[in-house]
Amino acid sequence: MEVDEERIKITLTPSHFxxxxxxxxxxxxxxxxxxxxxxxxxxxQEDSFFSAKVLQxxxxxxxxxxxxxxxxxxxKAELKSGPEKGRVITAVQEINSMIxxxxxxxxxxxxxxxxxxxxNSGDMTYLYSTHKRTTILAVLMxxxxxxxxxxxxxxxxxxxxxLGFVTVAIFSVYIPGILSGxxxxxxxxxxxxxxxxVSIILINxxxxxxxxxxxxxxxxxxxxxxxxALMSHLLDFTGIFDVxxxxxxxxxPGKQLDLRAVLWGGIVISSLGAIMDISMSIASxxxxxxxxxxxxxxxxxxxxxxxxxxxxxxxxxxxxxxxYIGSALGTVLLYSAYNKNIVYLLNSEPIAAQxxxxxxxxxxxxxAVPTTAVTSAILLMKNGD
Numbered sequence: 001m002e003v004d005e006e007r008i009k010i011t012l013t014p015s016h017f018x019x020x021x022x023x024x025x026x027x028x029x030x031x032x033x034x035x036x037x038x039x040x041x042x043x044x045q046e047d048s049f050f051s052a053k054v055l056q057x058x059x060x061x062x063x064x065x066x067x068x069x070x071x072x073x074x075x076k077a078e079l080k081s082g083p084e085k086g087r088v089i090t091a092v093q094e095i096n097s098m099i100x101x102x103x104x105x106x107x108x109x110x111x112x113x114x115x116x117x118x119x120n121s122g123d124m125t126y127l128y129s130t131h132k133r134t135t136i137l138a139v140l141m142x143x144x145x146x147x148x149x150x151x152x153x154x155x156x157x158x159x160x161x162x163l164g165f166v167t168v169a170i171f172s173v174y175i176p177g178i179l180s181g182x183x184x185x186x187x188x189x190x191x192x193x194x195x196x197x198v199s200i201i202l203i204n205x206x207x208x209x210x211x212x213x214x215x216x217x218x219x220x221x222x223x224x225x226x227x228x229a230l231m232s233h234l235l236d237f238t239g240i241f242d243v244x245x246x247x248x249x250x251x252x253p254g255k256q257l258d259l260r261a262v263l264w265g266g267i268v269i270s271s272l273g274a275i276m277d278i279s280m281s282i283a284s285x286x287x288x289x290x291x292x293x294x295x296x297x298x299x300x301x302x303x304x305x306x307x308x309x310x311x312x313x314x315x316x317x318x319x320x321x322x323x324y325i326g327s328a329l330g331t332v333l334l335y336s337a338y339n340k341n342i343v344y345l346l347n348s349e350p351i352a353a354q355x356x357x358x359x360x361x362x363x364x365x366x367x368a369v370p371t372t373a374v375t376s377a378i379l380l381m382k383n384g385d
Contacts, residue, residue: 018206026165026198030172037177051132052077054110071095075106093128155203162202166195181252184261188268192221195272208379209283216279216372221272224364228267231356232260239263241350263353271361274320278312278365279372286376298381305373317362324358
């Protein structure tokens with residue numbers, strides 16, 4: 001049987017080439033970045049955690065002392081991980097009225113995470129740590145990806161690719177890099193630029209609107225980062241918000257972690273997505289405007305970009321500020337409950353830091369609008385599209 005070579009011939013277009021090139025370069029960045037940023041060995045109890053399934057609740061006792069009421073629940077469980085997988089053991093759940101009163105009691109059939117530690121008497125035993133949630137999270141992620149593919153089709157595939165690269169960059173390069181003691185300012189800048197280039201090129205390909213969005217995004221992030229560093233200095237932030245930050249400061253053996261730099265990095269990384277969104281929106285819209293424009297003019301394109309940006313600024317700024325408020329709601333509630341003085345609240349470091357994060361992140365959006373409009377107009381007008 002003759003084979004129709006024309007029908008099976010695969011043509012590698014420039015867009016395919018740049019896509020593959022970007023994937024290869026991104027993969028190399030993640031591989032070597034992880035090698036460089038591998039964190040110091042920090043003593044943990046990682047090997048002491050095991051997943052298990054509760055078979056039977058054996059007893060439920062209440063202990064009362066002068067200050068604390070504790071409920072001790074003993075149960076049988078089958079280990080689902082570790083060297084003794086399949087073994088049935090007896091474990092303990094302790095519900096403390098001061099710390100974890102709201103924890104749900106163990107029930108037969110629950111999937112849980114146990115930790116192997118000494119109990120109150122000093123004997124080694126399996127203690128309840130938390131309920132196992134990875135299965136439900138995995139189902140949620142599958143539904144999320146299916147929705148992306150159903151709505152985005154081909155773009156949805158590229159979106160999942162870019163999301164994967166960005167997620168791996170954060171958890172295999174950025175966080176290990178901070179814990180290994182690398183310069184947080186340099187590391188944040190490198191990872192941010194990586195996320196910008198990979199996300200925009202994989203989703204939209206190599207074209208003028210992508211370059212416009214990248215330039216607008218980079219400039220917006222740079223100006224936002226400079227503003228965040230300036231405000232951190234002027235407001236004399238220490239980066240220590242509560243007792244957990246004291247522990248974090250000394251997590252690297254022989255070196256103190258720069259918590260001000262951690263705060264700065266959080267502002268830059270968290271504002272990155274919103275700035276990327278508005279930059280790509282303006283660049284894409286101006287590309288359509290240019291295609292349908294009768295008399296092509298740089299000034300007309302720039303004005304259109306600014307008008308599009310003005311419409312997007314309000315909603316994007318609200319989105320970012322509401323996201324920050326939502327993520328810090330517990331802190332705001334705690335400080336508000338124990339001190340009603342508005343002057344104190346606004347001057348306390350945790351609240352002031354949240355205000356700076358929200359405002360500086362929004363300023364990054366404002367900076368991205370004119371820079372993206374200008375770069376888009378220049379690139380579109382130069383030798384046509």
